[in-house]
Amino acid sequence: MGTQAVLRTLPFAAMAAVVVLDLLAGPTLGLLPLLTLGPAFAAVTGGTRHTLLAGLVALVLAVPIAYYDRLLGGPVITITLVAIVGVTAAAVLACRLRAEGERTLANVRLVAEAVQRVLxxxxxxxxxxxxxxxxxxxxxxxxxxxxxxxxxxxxxxxxxxxxxxxxxxxxxxxxxxxxxxxxxxxxxxxxxxxxxxxxxxxxxxxxxxxxxxxxxxxxxxxxxxxxxxxxxxxxxxxxxxxxxxxxxxxxxxxxxxxxxxxxxxxxxxxxxxxxxxxxxxxxxxxxxxxxxxxxxxxxxxxxxxxxxxxxxxxxxxxxxxxxxxxxxxxxxxxxxxxxxxxxxxxxx
Missing domain, CATH: 3.60.40.10 (PPM-type phosphatase domain)
Structure with missing residues (x-):
């Protein structure tokens, strides 16, 4: 597996680790908010779709973990879901801004390199x-x-x-x-x-x-x-x-x-x-x-x-x-x- 493939699996590996640790530690530790690490890492290692997928997976995982931790219906699960949505939205925006910057830089380099080839x-x-x-x-x-x-x-x-x-x-x-x-x-x-x-x-x-x-x-x-x-x-x-x-x-x-x-x-x-x-x-x-x-x-x-x-x-x-x-x-x-x-x- 190449380096890029490993990086793309990092957000999901982080969320899987949160789930495993939460199950092992029991309801008292309260690791549910750490699911926001998924979309945050995805913005660094992938693009917009990759980040949205990580955010969706985090939302899906949050419900059964909240049930296991006896947090359904309480403020913690609500805050966690809002945090996942907010982090995912910010991460998607960051991905789009980064992509636009990369396109602009690539265009500038292409122009300069074309000028150099003529020169x-x-x-x-x-x-x-x-x-x-x-x-x-x-x-x-x-x-x-x-x-x-x-x-x-x-x-x-x-x-x-x-x-x-x-x-x-x-x-x-x-x-x-x-x-x-x-x-x-x-x-x-x-x-x-x-x-x-x-x-x-x-x-x-x-x-x-x-x-x-x-x-x-x-x-x-x-x-x-x-x-x-x-x-x-x-x-x-x-x-x-x-x-x-x-x-x-x-x-x-x-x-x-x-x-x-x-x-x-x-x-x-x-x-x-x-x-x-x-x-x-x-x-x-x-x-x-x-x-x-x-x-x-x-x-x-x-x-x-x-x-x-x-x-x-x-x-x-x-x-x-x-x-x-x-x-x-x-x-x-x-x-x-x-x-x-x-x-x-x-x-x-």
Missing amino acids: LRPVPRHAGDLRIALSYTSATAEARIGGDLYDITRGPGGVRLIVGDVQGKGLEAVETAASVVGAFREAAYDEPTLAAVGQCLEDHLARRLGGEKFVTAVLAEVHEDEIELLNYGHPPPLLLTGDGRSRRLEPREETPPLGLVALAPTGPRPYGCAFRQGDRILFYTDGVIEARGRDGAFYPLEDRAPRLLRGGDDPQITLDLLEHDLVAHVGGPLTDDAAMLLVRREHP
Whole structure:
């Protein structure tokens, strides 16, 4: 019997226990009012019909128990019957309000997820000598739908990509993420340098965002034997070389996120590294490294990724292994969206 089935039997088990205890204790103890536990528990474990059934069963049981306890015709049985009816009515109302709230929340989530599917269009699995894999694990906690974003396109100097995370959650964050991706697609196609793409995004967000809102992001451009990066306060990508080494691609100096760059003396400086055949670079959002296990420990990406992403001809298969390991570490639903983008360089 499943957990849900057990919970649905709980109201009737509680009323059966009241009947048995009353019979064993005799008329003096007066357990009759405890029959109201039935419809009260039913409101928690089931729906409206389940609650009404529990209330009806409680009313039916109350009469013979009252007869056994010599309470028929007295005030106790009257008060008990009124209490059962009142508790059942309140429980039914609570069930209906809960159902309406769940429908509203489900509709909001459907709208947000539909917007995210339009925003986060499928990335190409091949781009020149690059093979690309994507993992996107949505948070399941109510309104925690977030603003993780990514995109890949071709620019004048090579393949360009962005991975980012909008401050905040909900539809407003999704809207901002859509705006950033749209600005990136336009700038990445036209601008001659990666720094110029970043400046276009900063200008776009400066006009759009207000207060202290921001977007962390990593921009990248793949050249013949190297990759150029521009980091706006985002977790640094992880490089996994073909010879088995791994390291984080930290920027030379910290730079504020997009939307707050004007507060820094200078903007971010492009940096890069060799990116040769067999090398892989993992881009990710903070939902990955901030995912906590049941013991409170953060997910050890730098320890797990080199082992799980090695080998195999299909980067999507290896990235799926990493995603499954992340979910297993948490031991339940993620509390924040987690996006990962794996880029592998193959034979030209």
